[in-house]
Amino acid sequence: MTNQFVYDDSLETNKLDMKTLLVLVVAFFLSSCLLDTSKTDEPVNEVALEKQHEPKQTKLNRRKGTASKKAENPSDPKSIQQDIRLFEIRDPKTGMVSATIPFPSDWQQIYNDREWTFKGSNDIKVSGEFGKHFMYGTPYGQYSGNTRNPMELQQIIDEFFMPVAQQTNRSLLTTYEVPKVAQTTHGFRTRLWQYAPSQQSTKAYAMEWQDTKGMKYITVLNVFNDQSQLGSNWGFYGKFLQAPSQDFQRAKKAFLYGLENMEYNPKYIAVHNQNEINRANIRNTAHQQRMAAIKARGNASQSIAKTYSEISDISHAGFLKRSNINSNGHSKTINTIGERTVIGNHNTGEHYNVQAGSKYYWVNNNGEYFGTDNSLFDPRIDNKINGTEWVKFEKEN
Numbered sequence: 214m215t216n217q218f219v220y221d222d223s224l225e226t227n228k229l230d231m232k233t234l235l236v237l238v239v240a241f242f243l244s245s246c247l248l249d250t251s252k253t254d255e256p257v258n259e260v261a262l263e264k265q266h267e268p269k270q271t272k273l274n275r276r277k278g279t280a281s282k283k284a285e286n287p288s289d290p291k292s293i294q295q296d297i298r299l300f301e302i303r304d305p306k307t308g309m310v311s312a313t314i315p316f317p318s319d320w321q322q323i324y325n326d327r328e329w330t331f332k333g334s335n336d337i338k339v340s341g342e343f344g345k346h347f348m349y350g351t352p353y354g355q356y357s358g359n360t361r362n363p364m365e366l367q368q369i370i371d372e373f374f375m376p377v378a379q380q381t382n383r384s385l386l387t388t389y390e391v392p393k394v395a396q397t398t399h400g401f402r403t404r405l406w407q408y409a410p411s412q413q414s415t416k417a418y419a420m421e422w423q424d425t426k427g428m429k430y431i432t433v434l435n436v437f438n439d440q441s442q443l444g445s446n447w448g449f450y451g452k453f454l455q456a457p458s459q460d461f462q463r464a465k466k467a468f469l470y471g472l473e474n475m476e477y478n479p480k481y482i483a484v485h486n487q488n489e490i491n492r493a494n495i496r497n498t499a500h501q502q503r504m505a506a507i508k509a510r511g512n513a514s515q516s517i518a519k520t521y522s523e524i525s526d527i528s529h530a531g532f533l534k535r536s537n538i539n540s541n542g543h544s545k546t547i548n549t550i551g552e553r554t555v556i557g558n559h560n561t562g563e564h565y566n567v568q569a570g571s572k573y574y575w576v577n578n579n580g581e582y583f584g585t586d587n588s589l590f591d592p593r594i595d596n597k598i599n600g601t602e603w604v605k606f607e608k609e610n
Contacts, residue, residue, distance in 0.1 A: 295319075295467055300331070304481065311481045316471045330452075336428075337456045337464045344450025345373065350440070363438055363447045366418055374432070378422065383430065386421040391433060393473040398435045401477045406486035408493055411441035419469070429461040430454065433472055499604075500561045502578055556582075556606040564609065574608065577601040 298318040304311045320333045331339035347361040364372070366388065378385065395417035403413060415437050422430040434451035452472070456464035554569040558576070567574065571584025575592050579601055583592075592603040 295463070297467075297470075307484070309481050309484065310478050312475050312477045314471045314475045317467050320467075333456075333464065335457050335460050337460060338454070339468065340453045340455075342450055342452055344448060346446065346448035348444060348446045350445040361447075366434075366436070369434070369436070369449060370420065374420070381424060382426075383422045383424045386423055386429075388418055388420045391417045391419050391469065391473075394433055394469070395435065397473055397475055398437075401475075401482075402437065404477070404482050406489045407439075407441070409441045409443045411439045411445075414438045421465075423458070427458050428455055429458050430456075431461075431465050431468060433469070496561050499578075500563065503561075503563070503576070503580065555609040557609050558604060558606050563606075565606070572608070574606045575603045576606050577603045582606075 295317040296319075297315045299313040299315055300320075300322050301310045302312045302314060303309060316331060316339075317333065320331050320337070320339075322331055323329050326341070328341060329338050330341050346359070348359055349362050370385070370388070375385075377383075395415050398417060399413070399415035402415060415435060418434050418436065420432040420434065422432070424430075430453055432451060432453040434449050436447075436449045438447040439445060454464060454468040552569045553566050555564055555566055556574045556576075557564040565576075565582070567582060568584070572586045573588060573590075574582060574584050576582045577592075581601075592598050
């Protein structure tokens with residue numbers, strides 16, 4: 214079983230009597246010398262790490278799985294023993310600076326690369342961001358096939374990381390929490406606009422790996438879980454660093470220091486939040502207009518088949534009825550008795566139970582719909598019926 218530990222900055226002080234005062238002074242002096250010269254420690258599970266380029270070391274303080282303060286505190290710039298500079302991270306869509314990250318000044322930022330974002334000497338590299346996002350506790354998640362209950366770290370590792378590790382001949386050395394990374398990430402996430410009030414949680418973990426070619430890796434993973442009355446979602450995202458074994462400890466400290474001390478641009482957050490609010494308002498307006506049209510139609514029984522009968526691509530048409538709203542998500546497949554199927558708009562969360570028999574379905578803002586088997590037919594460019602706004606709905610079965 215992989216050991217986990219958390220960096221702990223606390224130092225214990227014990228009450229001593231006068232008889233041991235001299236011992237205390239000597240011990241304090243010796244420990245100060247060790248802390249000033251130490252640069253790396255061995256992990257809790259005693260996996261041997263390369264120690265080249267390290268003048269002196271301190272042994273791991275094994276009490277409660279913690280490490281010595283000086284040696285395992287990436288938040289302290291002195292601990293990484295390198296000059297640092299702030300690199301700007303930009304949103305690829307807007308070009309706006311979203312954050313700054315402090316990395317060693319001799320590292321280079323990589324642009325327009327899908328895999329790597331930074332590189333240093335001796336093949337030290339930092340990956341781009343990767344992640345997964347899932348929904349749970351909501352009926353609509355099932356329609357996108359993106360529903361998963363929250364998973365523990367070991368489950369995430371086994372399902373999403375171990376298959377790749379086996380293919381690349383990498384073995385997992387150790388895992389541990391990195392609470393200061395979690396604190397930074399959580400502080401950013403809580404500043405982002407939410408459609409509904411939610412209870413947010415964020416944890417961060419590090420996973421260290423090695424391969425058979427002398428390379429070591431550290432993956433830092435943020436795991437989040439947001440719960441609200443409208444539904445909940447969870448997921449994870451992160452980056453990893455690779456470095457030769459002899460450079461790994463130094464590169465790891467710099468990597469963790471950067472992630473712990475990222476600073477997010479308040480202006481970028483404000484712009485992002487306003488864009489999210491605007492998109493939500495557009496979706497809400499469209500949804501309300503469509504619902505109003507459906508309500509006005511009520512349970513009208515008149516058929517609009519004659520209106521569209523001259524359009525050969527339309528196989529059938531009708532009015533959406535309020536009673537056909539599939540709000541609970543119970544019917545994913547065709548109801549063979551009533552020859553019905555479920556169609557949905559994933560942008561608005563609307564789902565309807567309509568007449569089956571077509572491959573494609575379109576709905577307009579008057580509450581009318583039709584089905585067709587022609588994938589190329591688009592009512593928005595057909596002069597006979599493009600006087601209203603049409604939206605393509607997906608079959609959910």
